Amino acid sequence: MIRAVIFDLDNTLVDFVRMKENAIDAAVDAMIDAGLEMPKKQAKAKLYQIYDQEGIEYQNVFDQFLQEELGEIDYKIHASGIVAYRKAREAALVLYPHVNLTLVELTKRGLKLAVLSDAPRLPAWLRLCYLQLQHTFDFVITFDDTGARKPSSIPFEKALSLLHVAPHEALMVGDWPERDMVGAKQVGIRTVFARYGDTFDTEDSGADFEVDDIREIVAIVDRENAPR
Numbered sequence: 001m002i003r004a005v006i007f008d009l010d011n012t013l014v015d016f017v018r019m020k021e022n023a024i025d026a027a028v029d030a031m032i033d034a035g036l037e038m039p040k041k042q043a044k045a046k047l048y049q050i051y052d053q054e055g056i057e058y059q060n061v062f063d064q065f066l067q068e069e070l071g072e073i074d075y076k077i078h079a080s081g082i083v084a085y086r087k088a089r090e091a092a093l094v095l096y097p098h099v100n101l102t103l104v105e106l107t108k109r110g111l112k113l114a115v116l117s118d119a120p121r122l123p124a125w126l127r128l129c130y131l132q133l134q135h136t137f138d139f140v141i142t143f144d145d146t147g148a149r150k151p152s153s154i155p156f157e158k159a160l161s162l163l164h165v166a167p168h169e170a171l172m173v174g175d176w177p178e179r180d181m182v183g184a185k186q187v188g189i190r191t192v193f194a195r196y197g198d199t200f201d202t203e204d205s206g207a208d209f210e211v212d213d214i215r216e217i218v219a220i221v222d223r224e225n226a227p228r
C-alpha cells in the first residue's frame, strides 16, 4: 500500500534548467545593453563556470563575474543584469505539464505528499510560493532541514519519520538517479524516475518505475493499491 509520495523539486516538479537558462540569457542581454563589451556566448559560459564552482544557487554570480572580467563592478551593468534575471526567472518558473493535476489526484486518494530537495530552504520555499504550491505538501524538507544532501539516507529517513510511513509505503520521484534513486533505494523506498526532467541523457536510471509524464504516477499508485 502506497501511503505517501515524496517529490524532488528541481527538474521534477519545476523545470529548473529552463528557468535558469532563460534568466541567464536575459541577464546577459541586459548587461550588454547596459555597456558590457563581451560576446554573449562568452559571457554566458563565464557565468555558468561560476555556477559550476560556487553552486547553482550562488547569489553573487553577477558581482563576481563583473569583478573578474572588468576588474571592478559597474553598477549600471550589475543592476541591469539582476533586474532582467529576476523578471525572466519569474516568467520562466513553471511546473511541468500535469503536476497540479497529479498532486490533486494523489491528495484525493488520501496520500501524504512531501518535497525533498537539496536546495537551500529559502530558494526552495520561494519557488513553491511562486507556483502557489505552498499549501500542497504535508512536509517540505530542504538541505537546511537536515544538513545532508541526497543520496545520504538522512533526508530520506527524515521524510519517512515526518510522514509516519514505512519505507515500503512510500514512493520517491526524482530526476537524478545518483541522488534521488540511489538514496531512496538504500532506505527501502521504491523509486520513480522522472524521465521528462532528465538532463543527463540517462540510460539506466535504476528506478523501479519510469515516467515520461508525471501523471503516470497516479496509475502506478492505483495499481499498487488495488485490492489483491
Ligand SMILES: [Mg+2]
Pocket (backbone or CB within 6 Å): 008, 009, 010, 011, 012, 174, 175, 176
Ligand atoms: Mg532534481
